[in-house]
Amino acid sequence: MDILANLATGFSVLTWFTLSLAVIGCFLGTIIGALPGLGPSNGVAILIPVTFSIGLDATAALVLMTSVYYGAMYGGRISSILLNIPGDEPALMTTLDGYPMAKQGRAGDALVISGVASFVGALLATIGLMLLAPLLARVAYLFGPAEYFALYLLAFSTLGGIASNNQAKAALASCIGLGIAMIGLDNTTGMPRLTFGNLHLMDGVDFLVAIVGLFAVAEVFFFIESHGKGSSIGVKLEKVTVPVKDILKSGWTMLRASLVGFIAGILPGAGASLGSFLAYMSEKSIAGPTGGFGTGVPRGVAAPEAGNNAAAGGALVPMLTLGVPGSGTTAVLLALLMTLNITPGPTLFTDRPDVVWGLMASLLIANFVLLAMNVPMVKIFVRVLQVPPAVLLPGVCMVSFVGIFSLSGSYFDLLLMVGFGIMGYVLRKLDVPTVPIILGILLGNHMEDALRRGMVLSDGDWTYLFSSPISVGLWIAAVAGFVAPMFLRRILRKPQAITD
Amino acid sequence: MIRSDRIFGLVVIVVALGYILSAMQIQASFLSDPVGSKTFPILIGAVAALCGLVMVLRPDPEPDWPGxxxxxxxxxxxxxxxxxxxxxxxxxxxxxxxxxxxxxxxxxxxxxxxxxxxxxxxxxxxxxxxxxxxxxxxxxxxxxxxx
Missing domain, CATH: 1.20.58 (Methane Monooxygenase Hydroxylase; Chain G, domain 1)
Incomplete structure (x- = not known):
């Protein structure tokens, strides 16, 4: 058994120190997920610079941040159920049955069922990740420059296609990111490009600065606009007991939802929101009109939570094996890997098995820690929801500043971060998605390198880009991924129609 | 009424053209490859300008700007x-x-x-x-x- 042996390697990498980091990460992550306005992507984003400043090694940093990631996926449901406000985007579907359940006085039951569903989804996805990632890594060895170029294109088209309602705006967002990535030294020639004579720009724009600005600082502006409305506890949480019957009855729902979510997570760009949406919709149609979905039934909270946690695990598959993130948060995690000088991709599995399998082992452990935190200890996190935004958001902002400042020590990066914050606010107002910008900044140089290496190999023959079956397939998928949402939009709009 | 998308689209086009112009100024290096340092940035600028044009021609409904x-x-x-x-x-x-x-x-x-x-x-x-x-x-x- 290859995988068991690998996993044993993974567990041997873990020390008491990394395990305690996993626990801290799970705790922080659940808080981040539970707080409306702080989702997994901005939560992970503000913590990355801090992680670097305290000088954790690669495995430790990765264990900490993926625990935060998983934790945030668990935590998102808490405010969905109690406040009817999703703690993060993927938890939107959980409001549909979670909040009605809470209004019926079953808030505790809803929290426990969704906690167990999260556990089932995340655990199965972690196992799926362990089985599938090494296989995909082997396929990825066949990828040359032409395939990688097409793959990057696929990531942009699918991620953009889902992130916005307007394909032109999604494509523009990718271009903004790619355009920013070009600033700085040209990888191939070592000559400065597009720096406009500014010395600060010689090294290019640090993607951490962009991520923290676009996600965290922009969020602060949104809160100022809304004056932090809608964030007081809506429903009282009484005693928390374990509704064994309901959990057993939703068993099949959790398993099916996990499978659906995991597959949705693997698709580049689709991510956890699609996972929870598809899981909920498929369970709803299986249950039929007598199933009572939408009125507060246990299966209605189990399905989206199993789905989005499974998708979170699934999204790690393309990120680790191909270096192409499957969602916004995995894009941020990719930034973490790149800052750690770890290049994700097939070689990661042979060059750094300690990192890969240490990560998987810690994910397994994180799941059990999170189950404990989210079922018996859920009351602690409910308290956290009472932190007023007028304290929370300035706090987020200051942590972002300190993080970036301790990394670079330059006021220029801080100004750039504020600039990205303003940009993020305006763009999101105009329905231009910000995740493709991050992806562009992260992948821009890789994409150009792939193109240039390909052209060197083929002596400038552009048909080389379509020369292998894999690359043609990826091109077709990329075009389809860009065009399909225009037709599918009516179906994908549905969740909003339900919550209205 | 002028829609926000139209204004934004115009800004995008102007910035994209500026970006393309500065990309054309990139000095060629003695280490040349068939693609070179300019092509990819110019390509990006062109696609961005196209997106700006789409926004000018087919603007979305007005976003909910704050007071x-x-x-x-x-x-x-x-x-x-x-x-x-x-x-x-x-x-x-x-x-x-x-x-x-x-x-x-x-x-x-x-x-x-x-x-x-x-x-x-x-x-x-x-x-x-x-x-x-x-x-x-x-x-x-x-x-x-x-x-």
């Missing part, structure tokens, strides 16, 4: 953050953080005493956390005070 009051609040916050960025190094951590966090808190919820307390609380709390729990090299006060 003038919120714009002023956001403007004040931006000024505060810029000032904060400049003052962190010369002024140390505690004082600028307390002021900046206090003003931001006031912008979210206009209660002066609460805002002042949360500013001071955040500043001291975060300093202790960063300095002692995470061991970051933060300077609490201006260097001239302690020297």
């Amino acid at each position: 003038i009051g919120s714009f002023i609040a956001i403007g004040i916050s931006v000024v505060v953050l810029v000032a904060y960025a400049y003052s962190l190094k010369p002024m140390g951590f505690l004082i600028p953080t307390a002021i900046a966090a206090g003003i931001l808190s006031y912008q979210i919820s206009p209660r002066p005493v609460f805002a002042a307390l949360s500013g001071i609380g955040l500043s001291v709390g975060l300093f202790l956390l960063f300095k002692y729990a995470l061991d970051l090299g933060l300077v609490p006060f201006p260097k001239s005070w302690t020297a």
Whole structure:
């Protein structure tokens, strides 16, 4: 058994120190997920610079941040159920049955069922990740420059296609990111490009600065606009007991939802929101009109939570094996890997098995820690929801500043971060998605390198880009991924129609 | 009425053209490859300009812009953050953080005493956390005070 042996390697990498980091990460992550306005992507984003400043090694940093990631996926449901406000985007579907359940006085039951569903989804996805990632890594060895170029294109088209309602705006967002990535030294020639004579720009724009600005600082502006409305506890949480019957009855729902979510997570760009949406919709149609979905039934909270946690695990598959993130948060995690000088991709599995399998082992452990935190200890996190935004958001902002400042020590990066914050606010107002910008900044140089290496190999023959079956397939998928949402939009709009 | 998307689309086109122009100025290197340093940036600029054009021609419905009051609040916050960025190094951590966090808190919820307390609380709390729990090299006060 290859995988068991690998996993044993993974567990041997873990020390008491990394395990305690996993626990801290799970705790922080659940808080981040539970707080409306702080989702997994901005939560992970503000913590990355801090992680670097305290000088954790690669495995430790990765264990900490993926625990935060998983934790945030668990935590998102808490405010969905109690406040009817999703703690993060993927938890939107959980409001549909979670909040009605809470209004019926079953808030505790809803929290426990969704906690167990999260556990089932995340655990199965972690196992799926362990089985599938090494296989995909082997396929990825066949990828040359032409395939990688097409793959990057696929990531942009699918991620953009889902992130916005307007394909032109999604494509523009990718271009903004790619355009920013070009600033700085040209990888191939070592000559400065597009720096406009500014010395600060010689090294290019640090993607951490962009991520923290676009996600965290922009969020602060949104809160100022809304004056932090809608964030007081809506429903009282009484005693928390374990509704064994309901959990057993939703068993099949959790398993099916996990499978659906995991597959949705693997698709580049689709991510956890699609996972929870598809899981909920498929369970709803299986249950039929007598199933009572939408009125507060246990299966209605189990399905989206199993789905989005499974998708979170699934999204790690393309990120680790191909270096192409499957969602916004995995894009941020990719930034973490790149800052750690770890290049994700097939070689990661042979060059750094300690990192890969240490990560998987810690994910397994994180799941059990999170189950404990989210079922018996859920009351602690409910308290956290009472932190007023007028304290929370300035706090987020200051942590972002300190993080970036301790990394670079330059006021220029801080100004750039504020600039990205303003940009993020305006763009999101105009329905231009910000995740493709991050992806562009992260992948821009890789994409150009792939193109240039390909052209060197083929002596400038552009048909080389379509020369292998894999690359043609990826091109077709990329075009389809860009065009399909225009037709599918009516179906994908549905969740909003339900919550209205 | 002029839609926001039209204005934004025009801005995108102008910036994209500027980007393409500066990409054309990139000096060729003696290490040349068939693609070169210019092609990819120019390609990006061209696609971006095209997207801008689509926005001008087919604008979306107007976004929900906030009232003038919120714009002023956001403007004040931006000024505060810029000032904060400049003052962190010369002024140390505690004082600028307390002021900046206090003003931001006031912008979210206009209660002066609460805002002042949360500013001071955040500043001291975060300093202790960063300095002692995470061991970051933060300077609490201006260097001239302690020297």
